[in-house]
Amino acid sequence: MDKPKSPAVVAFWEEFRRARGVPEQAYDVCRMGDNPALADESVALILAGPKRATACLLRDVEQGIEEMAKVGAYVVVVDARDQPRAIWRTRTVEVKPLDQVDDAFGWDEGEGERTREDWLAQHALYFDRRARAEGFAFDASMPAVFERFTLVWPPAYADTEGS
Secondary structure, eight states, X not given: OBOOOOHHHHHHHHHHHHHHTOOSOOXXXXXXXXXXXXXXXHHHHHHXXXXXXXXXXXXXXXXXXXXXXXXXXXXXXXXXXXXXXXXXXXXXXXXXXXXXXXXXXXXXXXXXXXXXXXXXXXXXXXXXHHHHHHTOOOOTTSEEEEEEEEEEESTTTOSXXXX
């Protein structure tokens, strides 16, 4: 879920920008998942290294719930308390039906068993839960946005020294 830019987020972004020589530019802010535990678990997986991908339903972009991922764009990730914890840079974006996820994406998302089957089962549960809460019909053939990223900040966890 996209979040507003709090003073803590702005300061985190500016520290990154100055340290890496990144010019002023727009960036997104997100908290992952639909509950505090999932948000913190996702941040931990990003910082630990296995999570280098994420996905959302295209309907969430179309309804303004999520921003459309853009190759080369930066995203500040916040934890369950909306504190900034990481910055990624988007490497690839692909839109296709959710159930057309491949093995590589299941691995790159870094969650659960890291298989396509487990990824699809877990995401179907997540999106179905959201559908019931938000009043929309979910099915696994819905278009989804598949995003891969590189962690660029904080330096102790970054995939690369560059931006």
